[in-house]
Amino acid sequence: MMIHGNFRSMSAAIMLTAAWSLASVATNPAMAFQTSLGRAAMATTQQQRHATFLSATASDDGIDEIDLKLMGIAKKLKLDIFDLDEGVFSFASKENRYGLEIVRATMSLKDGGLGLVLTEMAGSPDGRGLVLIREVGGNATNANVPIHVGDAITGVITKNFRGRTTGLNYDRTVGIIGEAKKAAMDDDNQLTLELTRVVERAKILVEIDDGLGNIQRVDALAGEDLRRLLLRKSIRLYDDRTARFDMPHVYGNCGGEGACGTCLVAVQEGQELLNDCDEHETLLLKGRPLTWRASCQTVIGADNKPGVVRISLKPQATLESELNPGVKSLTKN
Numbered sequence: 001m002m003i004h005g006n007f008r009s010m011s012a013a014i015m016l017t018a019a020w021s022l023a024s025v026a027t028n029p030a031m032a033f034q035t036s037l038g039r040a041a042m043a044t045t046q047q048q049r050h051a052t053f054l055s056a057t058a059s060d061d062g063i064d065e066i067d068l069k070l071m072g073i074a075k076k077l078k079l080d081i082f083d084l085d086e087g088v089f090s091f092a093s094k095e096n097r098y099g100l101e102i103v104r105a106t107m108s109l110k111d112g113g114l115g116l117v118l119t120e121m122a123g124s125p126d127g128r129g130l131v132l133i134r135e136v137g138g139n140a141t142n143a144n145v146p147i148h149v150g151d152a153i154t155g156v157i158t159k160n161f162r163g164r165t166t167g168l169n170y171d172r173t174v175g176i177i178g179e180a181k182k183a184a185m186d187d188d189n190q191l192t193l194e195l196t197r198v199v200e201r202a203k204i205l206v207e208i209d210d211g212l213g214n215i216q217r218v219d220a221l222a223g224e225d226l227r228r229l230l231l232r233k234s235i236r237l238y239d240d241r242t243a244r245f246d247m248p249h250v251y252g253n254c255g256g257e258g259a260c261g262t263c264l265v266a267v268q269e270g271q272e273l274l275n276d277c278d279e280h281e282t283l284l285l286k287g288r289p290l291t292w293r294a295s296c297q298t299v300i301g302a303d304n305k306p307g308v309v310r311i312s313l314k315p316q317a318t319l320e321s322e323l324n325p326g327v328k329s330l331t332k333n
Helices: 065-075 138-142 170-185 226-232 279-284
Strands: 002-004 039-043 077-083 088-093 098-108 116-123 129-136 152-157 162-164 190-200 203-209 215-221 264-269 292-294 307-313
Touching: 065 077, 065 116, 065 129, 088 098, 098 138, 116 170, 129 152, 129 170, 152 170, 162 170, 170 190, 203 226, 279 292
Parallel strands: 203 307
Antiparallel strands: 002 098, 039 116, 077 088, 098 190, 116 129, 152 162, 152 190, 203 215, 264 292, 264 307
16 A cells, blocks of 8 residues: 655646635636535446435534545545546545545455445536445455455456556446456456555654764655655755766756655665655666665655665765766666
């Protein structure tokens, strides 16, 4: 599982709230969500609908605890639009103290349907919306990881089918689930749901040793990019003498693109609270101490667990070979 913080700010982002205020997108009617809060349905073979509708302005009468929970989750979500024509959307957390956890739950469909009840929290004629899981039963209870009430289904995967449902309304979501179910039953009966879950971000204490005997302590939330955290706190991360890894004899950093290797830190404690190095960072750090990380590629609290991370800055500053690295290349050879 991976926890994601709320770092993106898209000009086309649409805020999903229980009140579903459309004032922020009134200048573009095509981007406005209609208010169809709470349409619920069973994701079964027949894909039968439950005639359950909740008014966006309804009183507490007739709204149970699950309704309130789903409305609370909806308040915390926003939809980022990357390509409206192509339907490329992404959920993000509206509140900084909450993040999004990505979970993949695999189940067998040998004994029937998924067994999920879905509730449409918002829908629009152009196919966009917010659909959350209201009830978990049937085969879904036997998934390899627990499926939670309030999860959003953002993708459906089988052996020979892959469909995205991020930011889609009920009809399109259930349609894609139906296609995936048919593909699974024609194959090995295995179906995987990609779920986005709103979670409270764990608190991480980051202790920073500047190499001169000074220790600074900074509070962080799980999912934060280490480089951004240090720069936001005005902590001097770079040594101006460090030559770029990708451009020999050139100084200056790459702006967090993971190419230059000048934002290095040494992790003295809490490596288990950081994300693993991917192939790119592994190549960047080849031949360097195992405790070193490129801060621009490092996520604090990647598994949303609290704890302490202790780092030292500019570990390359005392090594002449790092200050004059010569010709190197981001290749495996």
